[in-house]
Amino acid sequence: MRTWSFSSAGTLFFGRHAVRLHLGEACERLRAKRAFIVTDAVLVQAGVLAQTLEPLTQNHIHCTTFERVTPEPPVELVRQCVAAARDYQPDVVIGLGGGSNMDTAKLVAMILAHGGDPLDYTGDCRVPGPVRPLIAIPTTAGTGSEVSAAAVFTDTTQHIKVSCLSPFLRPHFAIVDPLLTVSCPAKVTADAGIDALTHAIEAFCAVDNNAFPLPSGERTVYQGKNPLADALAREAIRLIGQYLRRAVQNGHDLEARDGMALAATLGGLAFSNAGVALVHAMEYPVGGAVHVSHGAGNGLLLPYVMAFNKPAARATLAQLPALLGATRHNDDEDAAADEAIALVMKLRADIGIPTRLRDIGVTEDMLPGFATKAFAIKRLLRVNPRMPQSEEEILGIYKMAF
Ligand SMILES: NC(=O)c1ccc[n+]([C@@H]2O[C@H](COP(=O)([O-])OP(=O)(O)OC[C@H]3O[C@@H](n4cnc5c(N)ncnc54)[C@H](O)[C@@H]3O)[C@@H](O)[C@H]2O)c1
Ligand SMILES: [Zn+2]
16 A cells, blocks of 8 residues: 545635634734735625725735736736736735636745746646745635645647646635625536536546556656545535535525535545546646636536546446435446436536537637647546547547537
């Protein structure tokens, strides 16, 4: 047996009103007096920024805000945010929003500490040391970025989503207040929610840590399945099966919002140790080429990748129907694995996630280029239970999804 490890954000505060109750305390524990808040215009409009500023001003923290992050942030925008932060010289960076804002905040904290450009640090374990104190406050229930080691943005020159993956990018504090997600429209709820499901399923189906194909001497954040990540992934899948439809149908269903906020954070804890895999590798070129949210792209691809993985992950997939709320037990493993795929397709349809690449602006001639790019992301492919052996195999999955 190999040893395995498990890492998280420094401290997690979770629950309704957690921001009001604990943001001041988090700053105090970081000895912070100047906060740089990374957010966007939608959250300003929704009053979420005002709710966040209140405990900060009460605690005499001087604040400045950057309110211009856009979804799937392009690298140019990250650079602008870094420049604004550099002028202000904060002693804490706060990411307030969905993954786009939290990840931009992570990149700011990284560059304030180490200089350079976001593109200098893409890939696995390339951040040289601790970053500026960082607090992540999610306002979607999806990415798990508040506890994860990843920061994702768009390389607009190469037309691909890229990721900096480093233990130093786990926030010092994660403050998860499900009430902040109540203003999410149905589409944001659905896209983020299915991203959380993708995280949990990819982590749950990951290669076991014992068999993880890591070349000697190489360091990586993702290390394959371990019992703790597994327990968290299971619970995330169960909560999503129970609550995602409800949260999409009625944004004011607070029990569903609580459940989804917890699911997203648990999914983040699971995948940021076990790993995400082929779905994410295949989504990155799609997301870089057409305007689709990361969650919708993942949700679209997820069942096709599950089908590709079935020969290597039948027993694991067969456990999913029970977690997703199926009432009837299927003794036959192969049939249960098929049922898992069908249940994910049904959930995807029920919450309005697109089901065909052609419907989101992808044309058939783009597919070979996508396959080449996805096949190159080895840090994700090696987590996958069935390792694609060629670009052609990946192209085959894209064609199924087309
Ligand atoms: N770092 C990680 O571990 C990780 C993991 C998965 C995905 N990601 C990345 O995160 C990004 C996606 O993040 P996301 O799915 O959270 O969406 P997002 O951050 O892109 O936000 C989507 C939209 O929802 C709006 N929104 C957010 N919260 C809201 C609220 N409470 N009320 C109303 N509107 C709200 C935003 O303003 C934005 O317009 C992608 O770039 C993806 O690649 C990162
Ligand atoms: Zn994701």
